[in-house]
Amino acid sequence: MLIEILQQTINGLAIGGVYVLIALGLTTVFGILGIAHFAHGSISMFGGYLTFFLVTSQGLPVLAAIPVALATGILLGLLVEMLAYRPVRHANHINAFIVALGLTMMVEGINLQLFGHEQVVIPTGLSRVFRFGGITVPELRLYVIIAAIVLVVAMMVFVERTKTGQAIRAVAENRDAAILMGVNVKSIPLIVFGISTALGVAAGIMVGALFAIAPGIGEGFVVKGFAVLILGGLGSFPGAILGGTVLGITESIAAGFISSAYKDVIAFVVMILVLLIRPQGLLGRTP
């Protein structure tokens, strides 16, 4: 029983890491621009598809394909900010909302056109399985967990310890005051979209390597990403990290002990229960 719980916790950590990476991107974008960036999931999966394409059709080693996909992610983030969201910056909020929905459909369409409707799995060639006591950990899953931790820590250090990271926080908390500190507030959304999309692409690659990418998967992840934000407490970085991990582990345990068919239901039931007790989310501030 204990072994089984530990086993599912390890499994849950991998998918939880994916949720955290998606949620961190969503929460930074939301914090700065107040936009619910629904297209984030589909763009993330584009990164996964791209990695698959580079490895299978172009014969690139996975370790070479990943940086190319991440760099493409940064570039896509910049383009999305400049072409999609900047024009509606000063318009009514509903405009950005419609842009976000339209962009999601567009990116899903592009993914379908470019990569087809078959599900794809990024071949990594990592097939070893480690055993710790009674727990088995596939090598790939371990690397995904480590990569997720490294990226999350890097993001925390960036936001807490660098001037640019602090400027991002400052703009989210008080835009005018940030201008008075000398922050160039035009460049901040670009930086935020670049970084967020790169984190999303990393998550897309993880999904493609661990599970599979198929049409519609990205939308599922973005819904989970927003669920994580609400679960953890809107606008809270530690909340997104805790929320994503909790959601991943809950799902995994639900799948292991009850049925994988119900894992989403159970995850959302847990979320609703948490919000009934703590409406502000796990680490959210009391309003």
Added chain:
Amino acid sequence: MLALRDIRVSYGAIEVVHGVSIDVAAGECVALIGANGAGKSSTLKAICGLVPVSGGSVQFEGRDITNASGHAVVQAGITMCPEGRQVFPQMSVIQNLRMGAYTRTDKDQDADLARMMDMFPILRERQSQAAGKLSGGEQEMLAIARALMARPRICLFDEPSLGLAPKIVASVFETLAQIKAMGMTILLVEQNSMMALNLADRAYLFEAGKIVMAGPAKEMKSHPDVMRAYLGH
């Protein structure tokens, strides 16, 4: 040092500052006084690039900075301590102070940080606390210290005494006097006209978006119109 010439500020179709000219010389402390809604804050915001100037010009140290973007104004050496303090509420006191030095790249930032905390011991005591948790007076001290962290050549203060208890107001003005004594050039907007005129070298009186009187602070203080309308005599 700072010269506004006939500047106009509008919100949409409504003009609220109708051609205002102000000069501040290096080392001087200049006060803008006047009733609510007279356009004092709008004038400061226009200098800082927070609202557009719709007419006239802003010169700083001989350079034209009319409608320069906010961060360019800060880089030029102008920093504002805004109305209502506007600290970053969830960032710690230290992080707020460091944001003040955002445009600086020199090595003295840590030394300045220590200096600010010597000047405001309460900030050292509360250094890792979220700024939003401080009292109003403490937040004002933080906002002042944060503005000084930029090492500006001129510092604009917009109603630093707003909403504070009389005792705290006195200590805010003591602080301003201290900053003035350090040689800082100051442009101060205040509702508390008596305190402002006591501190300032010169003053301008705003009424409905125009300057209706200007002169040395001492003379303004004893002018019958000012006394009646703003000093409550």
